Amino acid sequence: MDKIIIEGGRPLVGRIKISGAKNAALPLLAATLLAPGWHTLKNMPDLRDTRTMLLLLETMGVEWQKEDNGTIRVNSAKLASFEASYDLVKTMRASILVLGPLLARMGEARVSLPGGCAIGARPIDFHMQGLEKLGVDLTLANGYVHGRVKELKGGTVYFDIPSVTGTENMLMAAVLAKGTTVIKNAAREPEIGNLVDMLVNMGGCIEGRGTDKLVIQGVAELRPAEISIIPDRIETGTYLIAVGATGGEVTLTNCNPSHLPSLLEKLRIVGLEIKERETEIHVSCPAPLRSVDIKTLPFPGFPTDLQAQIMALMCFSKGLSLITETIFENRFMHVAELKRMGADIRIDGHSAIVKGVDRLYGARVMATDLRASASLIIAALAAEGTTEISRVYHLDRGYDDLVGKLSMVGAMIRREKE
Numbered sequence: 001m002d003k004i005i006i007e008g009g010r011p012l013v014g015r016i017k018i019s020g021a022k023n024a025a026l027p028l029l030a031a032t033l034l035a036p037g038w039h040t041l042k043n044m045p046d047l048r049d050t051r052t053m054l055l056l057l058e059t060m061g062v063e064w065q066k067e068d069n070g071t072i073r074v075n076s077a078k079l080a081s082f083e084a085s086y087d088l089v090k091t092m093r094a095s096i097l098v099l100g101p102l103l104a105r106m107g108e109a110r111v112s113l114p115g116g117c118a119i120g121a122r123p124i125d126f127h128m129q130g131l132e133k134l135g136v137d138l139t140l141a142n143g144y145v146h147g148r149v150k151e152l153k154g155g156t157v158y159f160d161i162p163s164v165t166g167t168e169n170m171l172m173a174a175v176l177a178k179g180t181t182v183i184k185n186a187a188r189e190p191e192i193g194n195l196v197d198m199l200v201n202m203g204g205c206i207e208g209r210g211t212d213k214l215v216i217q218g219v220a221e222l223r224p225a226e227i228s229i230i231p232d233r234i235e236t237g238t239y240l241i242a243v244g245a246t247g248g249e250v251t252l253t254n255c256n257p258s259h260l261p262s263l264l265e266k267l268r269i270v271g272l273e274i275k276e277r278e279t280e281i282h283v284s285c286p287a288p289l290r291s292v293d294i295k296t297l298p299f300p301g302f303p304t305d306l307q308a309q310i311m312a313l314m315c316f317s318k319g320l321s322l323i324t325e326t327i328f329e330n331r332f333m334h335v336a337e338l339k340r341m342g343a344d345i346r347i348d349g350h351s352a353i354v355k356g357v358d359r360l361y362g363a364r365v366m367a368t369d370l371r372a373s374a375s376l377i378i379a380a381l382a383a384e385g386t387t388e389i390s391r392v393y394h395l396d397r398g399y400d401d402l403v404g405k406l407s408m409v410g411a412m413i414r415r416e417k418e
Ligand code: EPU
Pocket: 022, 023, 026, 094, 120, 121, 122, 123, 124, 125, 126, 127, 128, 161, 162, 163, 164, 165, 166, 187, 304, 305, 326, 327, 328, 370, 371, 398
């Protein structure tokens, strides 16, 4: 297992190119199951999760090729299996995204139940209730969800909570169902807009893009399509927050500031100077950091996937901040590790009270999940002394070339075998 070693206390200066979004790439790869022929996916990030999804598709008979400049071509013409096995699903719960497209294309799907993960129980009941509304007969046995349907029929689905992958699974099934499907209280994350664009490019008929009501008019068949994966807003946010913690001046390129409304607002309150252009963000940190309260919410609210990172930033602020997590029940695993570096944080139910300190100190810490790992990287970049972060395979799931990108802007960071 590898570890990352960071000598803290260096301001970040330069330019960082943002990669394609993990959480857009995964549903777009799953969507290639819907139509045979060569699909073209541009701006594909090189991540452990995207490689896992490609491996999963391969086990079903899907072929793919890597081209230059991050383009991947995928063809599901020889689709031969409708099963997603435990071995792969246990390493990436987003594998559940093949359920909707397999049912739409083959009328049958057998997908291992993802189970809980480090951040919470993460049930899939909304996915199942939604698919049942489209006529799917679902059974649970031996750790697998098994779905069968003769012909998908449109239906109306209401989500109690706007679920991102739940909305995506419904979209991918409804697009080939007979009749009209309405998804009420749909998630509005930008990654869903990216999937809607892909499905429309494939010949799908979808109204309400970007809103909480999606209306899908089913079509008889779809064709292969080309799509560019949107920039990763969580990677963008992570580097913006890192500059807040270390000081310095960085331009993030190939990104989309309109996908980060709540984060940019909060960072300006904290005291960061942020200039937005269409595909770039310039950030600097001229003054001491002010504290700010945060509550995670579905888009356009503050993303849960940036909660751990902003908590690391608040450790360096003047004052108290109240950080409330409303999406996942167990997403404070980074707190104990930040405290080992000298942070003053108290957890009270779903909230964490962070009292800014003069400095954090380097320590040996352990990454517990993807975004918790990113928060430890931010803390380490700004801490005094050396930090060793173990179990960095979590970071490989969702950050494309993190060590390379941070080195390019002046961080003293290296990766070593443990
Ligand atoms: N929920 C249910 N039942 C369901 C589905 C969701 O109760 O059937 C609940 C969840 O427990 C949670 C809330 O609804 O409380 C929202 O969960 P959601 O379904 O939106 O999460 P997800 O689709 O499983 C995606 C991202 C996560 C991100 C969340 C929230 C992908 C592949 N994953 O997960 O990304 O945190 O939305 O924005 O898109 C990450 O990248 O680190 C990550 C965890």
